[in-house]
Amino acid sequence: MSDSKPKFYTSWFCPFAQRVWIALLEKGIDFEYIEVDPYKKTPEWLSVSPRGLVPVLVHQGKSVYESGICIEYIDEEWPENPILPKAPYQRAYERIWADHIAKKIVPPFYAMLLKKETELQENAKKEMLEQLLVLTKAMDPTGPYFAGSQVGLVDIMLAPFAIRFFILKHYRGFQVPSGDESPFSRFNKWYIAIKERDSTGKTSASDEEYIGIYKRYTDDTGQSLVATAIRQGTALP
Amino acid sequence: MASDKPSLYTAWHSPFGWRAWISLLEKGVEFDYHETDPYEKSPEWFKISPRGLAPCIRHKGKSVYESTICMEYIDEAWPCTPRLLPEDPYDRAYVRMWTDHVNKKIIPHIFGMIVHQTATEQEKSKQDALDGIAAYIEAMRDGGPYFLGQNFSMADIALGTFGSIFFCMEHYRGFKVPNEAKFVKFHDWIQTIVARKSWQTVLPPREQVLEDWRPYAEGVAQTELAKAAKQGKTP
Numbered sequence: 001m002s003d004s005k006p007k008f009y010t011s012w013f014c015p016f017a018q019r020v021w022i023a024l025l026e027k028g029i030d031f032e033y034i035e036v037d038p039y040k041k042t043p044e045w046l047s048v049s050p051r052g053l054v055p056v057l058v059h060q061g062k063s064v065y066e067s068g069i070c071i072e073y074i075d076e077e078w079p080e081n082p083i084l085p086k087a088p089y090q091r092a093y094e095r096i097w098a099d100h101i102a103k104k105i106v107p108p109f110y111a112m113l114l115k116k117e118t119e120l121q122e123n124a125k126k127e128m129l130e131q132l133l134v135l136t137k138a139m140d141p142t143g144p145y146f147a148g149s150q151v152g153l154v155d156i157m158l159a160p161f162a163i164r165f166f167i168l169k170h171y172r173g174f175q176v177p178s179g180d181e182s183p184f185s186r187f188n189k190w191y192i193a194i195k196e197r198d199s200t201g202k203t204s205a206s207d208e209e210y211i212g213i214y215k216r217y218t219d220d221t222g223q224s225l226v227a228t229a230i231r232q233g234t235a236l237p
Numbered sequence: 238m239a240s241d242k243p244s245l246y247t248a249w250h251s252p253f254g255w256r257a258w259i260s261l262l263e264k265g266v267e268f269d270y271h272e273t274d275p276y277e278k279s280p281e282w283f284k285i286s287p288r289g290l291a292p293c294i295r296h297k298g299k300s301v302y303e304s305t306i307c308m309e310y311i312d313e314a315w316p317c318t319p320r321l322l323p324e325d326p327y328d329r330a331y332v333r334m335w336t337d338h339v340n341k342k343i344i345p346h347i348f349g350m351i352v353h354q355t356a357t358e359q360e361k362s363k364q365d366a367l368d369g370i371a372a373y374i375e376a377m378r379d380g381g382p383y384f385l386g387q388n389f390s391m392a393d394i395a396l397g398t399f400g401s402i403f404f405c406m407e408h409y410r411g412f413k414v415p416n417e418a419k420f421v422k423f424h425d426w427i428q429t430i431v432a433r434k435s436w437q438t439v440l441p442p443r444e445q446v447l448e449d450w451r452p453y454a455e456g457v458a459q460t461e462l463a464k465a466a467k468q469g470k471t472p
Contacts, residue, residue, distance in 0.1 A: 059327070066333075069333045072333065073327070073330040088313035089299050089314075091309075092306055092310040093299075095306045096302065099306065233468050233469075234469035235468070
């Protein structure tokens with residue numbers, strides 16, 4: 001049990017940081033919210049965040065970074081309202097699907113926005129749908145959340161990206177097929193449930209704000225490490 | 238009835254595979270070893286490992302894959318000593334952050350220096366790898382000889398598997414971790430690591446390792462690994 005209030009360093013638009021914000025709210029943890037501009041790599045910022053990225057959690061003077069690692073730290077430091085299950089296989093299963101999101105869903109999300117050629121955008125759309133379908137098939141059949149009736153790691157890792165899908169629709173015409181007969185009906189059920197949660201609403205900006213901030217990806221002026229990696233075709237930071 | 242005895246599906250030459258293999262050995266877990274070629278995409282293989290990845294552990298009818306996830310699973314399913322992650326939540330985060338660092342900031346450059354065919358790209362990979370290694374050493378805790386100091390952990394396995402075959406990178410690309418002050422700790426650390434019984438069990442003979450990496454070094458490997466490595470990714 002810890003006795004000091006963690007500091008959460010974040011940027012309002014960042015989906016990776018939103019994951020940690022959601023986790024903090026789901027756990028009911030009292031924390032200090034600190035807005036940062038991660039593009040300003042000042043010495044002070046780099047001493048808090050060695051990679052210069054958000055999110056960072058500073059607790060008892062020590063920094064934790066990487067969204068998945070922050071969430072596991074939060075879950076272990078504050079054991080009430082667990083995010084990860086107890087059984088080793090169930091934990092591994094959550095981590096496996098969180099890894100799938102990182103490697104197979106996040107990259108096409110950015111590629112769709114950043115690539116200038118229509119063909120590459122279309123490839124990204126196709127890839128996104130294929131990988132979403134794989135993830136959908138791994139979901140607990142009843143749900144509504146990934147693993148069942150309780151929100152867990154995979155839900156939190158996916159939510160910020162899913163709630164930004166309307167941006168992909170706005171700029172690229174991407175849509176997850178709807179309808180009860182659609183192979184994505186389970187995903188759509190998940191999405192409705194996650195969108196309704198308090199933690200999602202409280203950590204999301206307005207549609208207009210998101211549309212505005214993502215414009216720089218589509219007109220190729222994005223300067224983030226993520227944008228650079230996608231342009232270069234290298235792994236995301 | 239699904240077996241309580243785990244099966245490890247892995248390729249003898251894969252340092253990612255050694256991570257899972259070493260973890261099982263360190264824990265003294267009895268397991269069945271299945272030599273696997275993860276590039277042979279048979280339907281049977283996908284039944285065992287849904288994303289086709291090795292290493293893969295089958296245990297009680299379930300599959301666990303992704304080498305880092307395997308290490309955490311092994312630690313949690315068999316929570317005997319040595320613990321691969323410590324008890325304290327911050328220390329656990331520390332081990333995970335530096336394992337992530339190895340995976341993102343060192344390993345891709347190890348592959349990169351081998352797979353890239355121009356001197357410029359190779360030199361860049363070598364420098365990036367050294368930068369990543371320097372940061373890892375800097376993050377090592379005092380009291381040695383392991384990453385966390387007195388205690389062995391997943392962070393040692395994460396880098397120590399690849400570190401034990403740096404002779405291969407030296408052979409093909411002249412890559413050496415220097416002997417200067419900044420890197421002295423690396424040499425002490427890797428010597429301790431490879432002397433562990435588990436490393437001695439998994440490490441193939443030097444000649445076999447060199448032969449295994451030759452197609453990558455000569456630019457003729459067609460595997461997904463080669464393609465991914467050219468892009469600075471690891472699958």
